[in-house]
Amino acid sequence: MDVFLEHLLHEFELPLSNPVLIFSLVLLIILLSPILLRKLSIPGIIGLIVSGVIIGPFGFNLLEKNSAVDLFSTIGLLYIMFIAGLELDMNEFKANRNKSLLFGLFTFSIPLMVGFPVCYYLLGYDFNASFLTASMFATHTLVTYPIVSKLGISKKQEVAITVGGTILTDTAVLIILAVIIGSHNGGLSQEFWIRLGISLAIFSAIMFFVIPKIAKWFFEKLESEKHSHYIFVLAVVFFAAFLAEVAGVEPIIGAFVAGLALNKLIPHSSALMNRIEFIGNSLFIPFFLISVGMLVDVRVILSGPMAIIIALTLSIVALFGKWLAAYFTQKVFKYSRTQRQIIFGLSSSHAAATLAVILVGYQAKILDENILNGTIILILITCIVASFATEKAAKKSVVETESGMDDFKEANKKDEQILLPIANTANMDKALEFAVLIKDKKSRNPLSILTVVPNNDAAEKNISKAKTKLENYIKTAAASETNAEVVATIDHNASSGIARTARELMADIVLLGWPQRKGFIEKLIGERIESILQLTEKTLFICDFERPLINHKQLFVVVPPLAELENGFRLWVSKVSRFSQELSLPIVYHCNEETQKAIVKCTKQLRINTVNQFCLFEDWEDFFILSKNLQQDDFFIIILARKGAISHLNVMENLPTKSEKYFPTHSKIVIYP
Template sequence: MQTQQTTSIATGDFALPLHDPILVFLVLLAIVLIIPSLFKRINLPSIIGLIIAGILVGPYGFDILSNDSGMEMFSTIGLMYIMFTAGLELDFNEFVANRNKSLIFGFFTFMFPLLIGYPICRYVLGYDQMPAFLTASMFSTHTLVSYPIVSRMGVSKNQAIAITVGGTIFTDAAVLIILAIITSANDGALNGGFWVKLIVSLILFSIIVFLLIPKLAKWFFQKVEDDKYSHYIFVLFILFVCGFLAELGGLEPIIGAFAAGLALNRLIPHTSALMNRIDFFGNALFIPIFLISVGMIVDVKVVLTGWETLIVALVLTCVAIMGKWLAAFFTQKAFNYSASQRGLIFGLSSSHAAATLAIIIVGYQAGILDEYILNGTIILILITCIISSLATQRAAKQLVMEEEESSFTPAALGNYAQEKILVAIANPANIGYLVDLALLIKDPKSPNPVSLLGVVPNNVEAEKNIIKFRQKLQESVMDASAAEMNVDIITTIDYNIPNGIVRTARETMADIVIMGWPGGKIGLLDKLLGDKVDATIRSLDKNLFICHLEKPLISNSRIVVISPPLAEKEYGFSVWLRKVVKLAQELSLPVVHLGHPDTQKTIADQKNIKNLFVFIPFTDWNNPMSCAEYIKEGDLIMLVSAHRGYISYIIGLDHFPTRLETLFPHHNRIIIYPQQHTPNVLLEADHPIFTPFKIYKQQPS
C-alpha cells in the first residue's frame, strides 16, 4: 500500500477530493497554521475562520477534502476533547456549589427553545406532532464550540461558565434521551425493557466514572510519578473509556467525555505540566480539525434550491437564537448576573453543531424529518456558530476587564501583581513537592520566576558545591518549563544559612518564602528553638510557608485552615488567604476554616471566594488540639501562626506545630507565618481587605 501511495504522488495523481493521507494532513495543517493568524489580524475569532475554511475545502465547497472516516475520527476526537477540557477546567467547587443553578439554567435552556419551537414547527411550518417535537427538541441542544475562547481568555472559572457547562450536560442528556424515546416509539420498541436498560446503564455509568475512575487515576499518578508521557496517554485512555461506556449506555460519547473531565478534575492541577500538554494537543490539533469538520458538513448551496429551504432555514435559526437568548436573560435575572455574564451564557449556549446534527440526521434517516429540515439545520449550524463566537469573545473581553477592576485577585492589590516566590532548599534530594506548591500558588499575572535558593557553606568546597547544587535542581526547572512556568536557580555562599536565606529574600524582594519542615528525630518544638528554622522565622520579614509534604498535593481531599483570633488584622492576612484560594482552585478542593467568627466574616465578605469555604467556628485556644476532631484522613492541614508580639499571637501557637506533627505525622502540613511588615504603598491601598491593617499598626516586640 505504501508503494502505491508513493507511486500515485510521484505520477502527479492529485485528483480531488484528495485521498492521500500525507496531502490530506498537509492541507489540514496549512489551514490550522494560516487561518487563526489571518482572522486575528482582522479581529475576528479564529473559530469562524476554521469553520469557513471547512466549508471551502469540504465536499460542498471546492471538494478538496472528503468527509470520510478519517475526518470523522478527528471530528469525534475534537468534540470529545472540547467536552473533556470543559470538565477539566471547570471550577469544581463552583460547579458543586451552584449545581442547583445549573439545573435551573438547564431547565430554561431546554424549555424556552422547546416551547417556542414546537408551535412554530407545528403551526407555522406545518409539520406533524412527532417531527415538530423532535425538531423543537433540537433547538434545546447546543455544543460548546466557543469554549476555547473562554479558556484562552482565562475566564473559565467564572460562575456563569460553571452553570452554563453544567446546564449543557443536563439539557443535552435530556434531548438525547428524548431522541432515543422518539426513535424507539417510531420503531415500536418503546416498552418496559427500554426504560430498565436506560436507568440501569445510567447508574452503572455513574458508579464507574465517578467512583472507580478517580481512585484508579490517583493510584496511577502516584505509582507512575516520574513518567510524564504515560500520564498523558493514561488521560486519553480514560477519556475514550468514558466515551465508550456512555455509548454502551445509550448516551452520546460527549456525555462520557465531560464526565471523564469531571472525574479527573481534582487530580490534574490547572497549572501543571500535564494540563499544559492536554491543552497543547487539543488547541493545536484536535479541536481545530473538529471545527474544520463542522464547516465541511455545511452546504451553503441549499439556499439556492428554492424559497422553501431558505424560509425553513431562517425560521429555524431565528427560533434557536431567540430561545437561547431568553434562557440567558431569565438566568441573568434569576441569579443577578451582569450583562457580560449573560452574554457569556448566551454565547456559549447558542451554537448548534454535533448534538444538533446527530438528532437531525437520526430523525432524517428514520423517516421522521424531511430534507427541508435537514438542509435548514445545516444553515442554522453555520449561522449560530458565527453568532456564538462573536458573542462569546465580546462578553469574555468585558468580563476580563470587570474582574481586573474589582475581583479578589493579585491584580487588585497593587505591587503584589509582581509577586516573587522564593523556595529555600537545604538538600536538593529532599525537594519533594515544594516546587509543585510554589507553582500552584504563584500568581499567573506576575512575570517574576519562582526562584529555587540554595545556600552553600562558605568553605573550600563552596564552588564545587554550587555546581553540584545547580545540577541537581535542573530536573525541577525542566518540569516547570513543561508547564510553561518560569523557574530560576539562585545559589549563594554564606557562613550562616539563615542569614543567606534572609539576605537573598531581601535582595530579590521576595514576597513569599517556602521552606521544608525540619527533619531529625527530635520533636518539632525542640527543632524550632534555636535552630536554623527558628533563626529564619525571627529574622525574615516575609510571608513564610514551612511545609511537610510527603504526598502529592493531588492526593488531598480537603484543605483545613486553622487560624488564631484576630488573624484578619495581621499584615499578611490577604496574602495567605489569596494563596489558600489559589491552591483550592487549582486542586479543586473545598476549604474548611477553623477560626474565630470575625475572621470568618472577613473571609466570607471577599468577592468570588466564599463558595470555596466551609466555616466551623473555633475559639477554644486553651485546648487547641480539640480542633483535631474536624481533621480527616486525606486533609491538607494549614496552620496560620504568628510572630511573638503581634496582634494574633497567643502562647498556644508555640506548641501547636509539635502536637500536630505527633497526632498527624503522615498528613501534608503547612505552617504559615504571615508577613510582619507591609510596604507603605499597600497600607494606603484603597482595598477593603487592608482596612483593619491601618487600625492595628504595631511593631514587633
C-alpha cells in the first residue's frame, strides 16, 4: 500500500511529468474554461489564455513549457494561419486587394511611426532596439479569428482585408527582423539580399505553381480516399511552414500561403473543410492559446516600477497604433463603426509574430529583459482587449446582416428543401457534393435522397435494400455537417414517384441526373425528364458532372431573355452564386441588358460575394455559336423554361440532348425554374 501511495504522489509531483495526465488536464481545460466563462459573458479565448497563466510555470507550475507543449503550440499557431488562408474568400480578396494593400500599409506604418519615438525618446533605447520594438507593434496574430469564423462572418469584406493586411504586415516585419539581425551580426552584404530574394522567389513558385497541381492530381486520383485528403492537407501545411523557414521568413507565413494555395481546391462547405476546422478548433488552436498564457509571468509587475512602466507603455502604444490604423481604414473606405471595430479586434491581438520578433531580438542581445517581460504582459492585455472587441463587434455585425436580409426572408419564409432522386449510384458522390455546396446552411430541413421502387410483390424488400444501399451517402453528408435522410417510395413509374414526393415534401429544388439518349432504356430515362417537367412546377437542376467540381475554372452561364420575370429567378441566381462562392470561381453570364440589370440587383440583395462578368448575347436563333467561347475546364450552366413560360424559346427545345453533340465533355447543368 505504501508503495502504491508513493507512486501516486510521484505522479502528481509538480510540474506534472506523466504525458497521459498532462494531456487529460489540457483537455479538461479546453472543455471547461469556455463553458464556465460563457456564463460570465467572457470570450472563451480569454479563458484559455488565463488558464495557461494559472497552470503555467509562472502560475501554479502544474505544467512546464517543454518540447511537447511547444510542438502542440506550434501546430495550433500554424493551424490558425492555415485556416485564415483557407477560409479567405478569394473572390472578395481579389475584388478588394487594393484595400488589403492599403490596410496592410496602415497597420504596418502607423504603429511603427507611433512606437519608434516612444521607445527611442521616452524609454531611452538605442536605434536598433527601438526600431525592432516598434516593428513588433506592427505585427498582429489572428488569435480572435475563430470568433468571426464561428459566428459565420469570415467572408465579410472587413474580415477579408484584415486577413490580407495581416500577411502583408507580418511578412514586412519578419523581413525587417531578418535585416536587423543580419545588420547586428556583421552588416547587410549584397550576398544577404540576393539570398533572401532568391529563396523567397523559389518558395513562392513552389507554393503557388507546384503544390496546387500536386493537390489537384491527388484529390482527383484518390477521390474516394477521404481520410487521405486530410493527411495530405496537413503534410502540405507543415511542409510549407518548413519551406518558409528555409526561405528566411517565419513558418506562419508558410502556413498562411498553404491555405491560399489550397483555397480553391477545398470548398468551404465540404466534408474535408469540416474536418480541418473541427480538429483545429477542438484541439490544436486551444492548445496554442493555453501555451500563450503559459508565457505570461505576472510577477514581472512586482519586479520594480520600470517593468510596470515599460509593460503599460508597450501595451498602450500597441493598442493605440492598431486603433489608429483601423480608424484611418474606416475613413478612407467609408466603413461603419461596426466594421472598424471588427478590423481593430482582429488586428490588435499580439502573440505569434510578436513573440518571434522579441525572442529573437532578446537572444541576439538587442533587447533587454524589461522589453521581454513587458511584451509578455502586452500579449495578455492585447489578447483580452481584442477578444472582447471582436466578439462584441461580430455579434453586432450578425444582427445588422440579419436585419438587412428581412426583405429577402419575407420572400423565402419556409426552410429550403432539396430533393435528390437516385436512378443509379454512378455519379452519386458528385451529385451529393453539389447538393451540399448549394444547400442553405440555415435551413432546418434535411437533404432528401429519394429512391423510387416499382409497385410489385417485392416492393417492401426492394425498399429495405435501397435504404441500406443509400446509408453510406447519409454518412458522407454528415461529414460536412449536413443533415440528410433517405426517402423510399413505391410507384408504378419513377417520374410520378419523384413528382409526388416533391409535392409531399414541398421541395424547392429537385436535382436530377443527365438524360442519355443512346438506347431504348436511356430514351425512357430522357422521357422521364419530360414527364417530371409536366408533372411538377418545382425548380429542376439536371446535372452532368464530367469531372471533379474543383477542376473547373469558371461558371459559363447562359440566360435567355425575360428569365428575370420567372418565379424561380431569385432562387437559381442564389444557388449559382453560392456554388461560385464555395469553389471561388468567377461567373460569366451570357444574357441581354435587362437580364444583366436584374442579376446585378438580385446578387446585391443576396449579399453573396462573387466575381460576375457579363457578355451581351442577342443571337438566340444561333444559340450553339456560344460553344466557340466555351473552354474545356468551364462549368456550363443553361437556364431554360417550360413550354408556355414567358422566357421559353423554341430553339432551346430538347437542349439536354443537343448538348451531348456540342458540349460532350463539359460538366453542365440545365436549370428549369
